[in-house]
Amino acid sequence: MMQTRNLAILVALLALAILAPFVVYPVFLMKALCFAIFACAFNLLIGYVGLLSFGHAAYFGGSAYIAAHVAKVWGWPIELAILSGVAVAAILGLMFGALAIRRQGIYFAMVTLALAQMVFFLAVQAKFTGGEDGIQAVPRKVLFGFIDISNEFTFYYVVLVIFLAAFALIYRIVHSPFGQVLKAIRENEPRTISLGYRVNHYKLLAFVLSASLAGLAGSTKVFVTQLASLTDVQWQMSGEVVLMTLVGGLGTLFGPVVGAFVVITMQNYLSGFGEWVLVIQGVIFVIVVLSFRRGIVGEIAAWWKARRNGAP
Numbered sequence: 001m002m003q004t005r006n007l008a009i010l011v012a013l014l015a016l017a018i019l020a021p022f023v024v025y026p027v028f029l030m031k032a033l034c035f036a037i038f039a040c041a042f043n044l045l046i047g048y049v050g051l052l053s054f055g056h057a058a059y060f061g062g063s064a065y066i067a068a069h070v071a072k073v074w075g076w077p078i079e080l081a082i083l084s085g086v087a088v089a090a091i092l093g094l095m096f097g098a099l100a101i102r103r104q105g106i107y108f109a110m111v112t113l114a115l116a117q118m119v120f121f122l123a124v125q126a127k128f129t130g131g132e133d134g135i136q137a138v139p140r141k142v143l144f145g146f147i148d149i150s151n152e153f154t155f156y157y158v159v160l161v162i163f164l165a166a167f168a169l170i171y172r173i174v175h176s177p178f179g180q181v182l183k184a185i186r187e188n189e190p191r192t193i194s195l196g197y198r199v200n201h202y203k204l205l206a207f208v209l210s211a212s213l214a215g216l217a218g219s220t221k222v223f224v225t226q227l228a229s230l231t232d233v234q235w236q237m238s239g240e241v242v243l244m245t246l247v248g249g250l251g252t253l254f255g256p257v258v259g260a261f262v263v264i265t266m267q268n269y270l271s272g273f274g275e276w277v278l279v280i281q282g283v284i285f286v287i288v289v290l291s292f293r294r295g296i297v298g299e300i301a302a303w304w305k306a307r308r309n310g311a312p
Contacts, residue, residue, distance in 0.1 A: 017160055026156040027224060032264040033163040034221035039244040039256030040170050041213030047251035048174060049206045050186035052109045054238050055096065055116030056214050059089040061233025062119055063215035068135040068228035069128050078141050078149065082219040089215020090208055092119070097207030101200055116238060123233045134229030138222055149223070162220055166213055171253060173209065182206055243281070247288050249295025258297050 020029055038060055045051050063085030071081040100111045123129045130136070140149045149155040173179050181202050184192045193199050222228045231237065240263065248259025266284065270277045292299040 018157075021153055021156045026152040028264070028268055030152075030156055030159045030224040031221065032261050033159050034217050034224060035241075035244065035264055036257040036260040037163055037166045037220070038214055038217035039241055039248065039260045040167060040253075041210045041217060042241045043245050043250065043252075043256040044170055044173065044213070045206060045210040046245065047255075048179060048182045048186060049203060051101075051203065051207070052242075053100075053112040053207075053210075054109045054235070054242075055112035055114075055119075056210070056241055057233050057235060057237035058096070058116035058119040059092055059211040059214040060218035060221075060237060060241075061123065061228075061230075062092055062218070063089040064218040064222040064228040064232045065123060065129050065135065067219035068138045068222045071141070071223075072135060072138050073128070077145075078143050078223060082216070082223075085219030085222075086212050086215040089218070090212040093208040093211025093215075094204070097204050097211070101203045101207065113235065113238070116233075116235065120230070120233050120235070123230060129228070132230060134227055135222075136227055138226040138228065140223055140226065155224070159220060159224065162216070166216060167253075167257075170213070174253065178202070178205075243285055245295075247285065247295060249298035249301070252295065252297045252301065255295050255297035259295065262296070 038056070042053065042056050045053055066088045067081040067085035070076040070084050071078060076084070096112065096115045099115070100108055103111055124131060128135075140155065143149050143158060147154065147158065149158055174182075181192065181197055184195075184197075185199055185202060189199060218232060221232075244259035244263050245256050246259070247262055248257065249255025263281070266281055267277060270280055273280060288296070294302055
């Protein structure tokens with residue numbers, strides 16, 4: 001019964017996603033889907049391993065610069081440009097993760113932030129990044145030789161497929177034996193070590209997977225907006241993905257997706273308020289944290305579980 005209900009919900013959500021660009025501006029939807037991948041990637045690390053990274057902008061923005069450069073300057077096709085961004089994000093995740101997992105708690109968070117700031121400094125100083133101007137007018141070439149992504153409706157469905165593939169991968173990771181070990185590390189790391197698991201290896205692999213998916217989000221987003229800029233790699237972007245995850249629901253599969261759409265919607269429709277957008281976001285964030293401590297999806301899931309169990 002529950003599997004049937006879940007399947008019906010998934011089919012309804014997929015139908016909504018397919019019809020959405022006929023009602024909502026496709027570029028807005030594509031941007032939200034990219035940030036949903038980013039938030040899901042971040043949630044894989046904090047929600048299922050318990051590692052709070054303040055440096056995920058390094059993988060998101062770094063991959064965006066690489067993808068934009070190889071597509072515009074070297075003339076690579078979009079599929080190879082995206083893969084190159086993911087590869088660079090994975091390499092950065094491997095190097096940074098190997099250093100960061102040696103520490104725990106706030107020390108882990110500060111190490112990731114410091115490493116991300118090094119990437120930001122490199123983006124400011126390097127010639128290929130364009131400095132404060134960034135890399136503009138990134139070309140949208142034909143995908144796989146026959147898919148014309150210059151058409152926004154066509155490109156939306158390409159981005160939707162990328163999102164669904166990333167979400168399916170995260171779902172498989174979370175529900176695999178590997179994912180169960182990650183949850184065990186989050187709940188009780190000393191006990192997991194006592195059971196014979198090489199905890200640091202699992203942490204590092206989770207870190208690389210999270211960085212790679214963040215790179216996929218950044219590489220895809222750069223072709224949506226056709227711009228790679230310092231905004232993608234600065235520390236505020238790392239804070240933004242934390243906000244998305246907490247608003248949607250930490251440690252839930254759909255929570256980061258909902259949080260990403262909520263935050264991107266606020267940024268889009270409240271842009272007329274200028275700098276006050278940050279204040280409004282802060283107020284909404286405080287209200288959500290105080291009223292929905294599990295996040296939007298987390299609270300809905302808890303209510304539904306209590307309802308099923310017959311709680312008043």
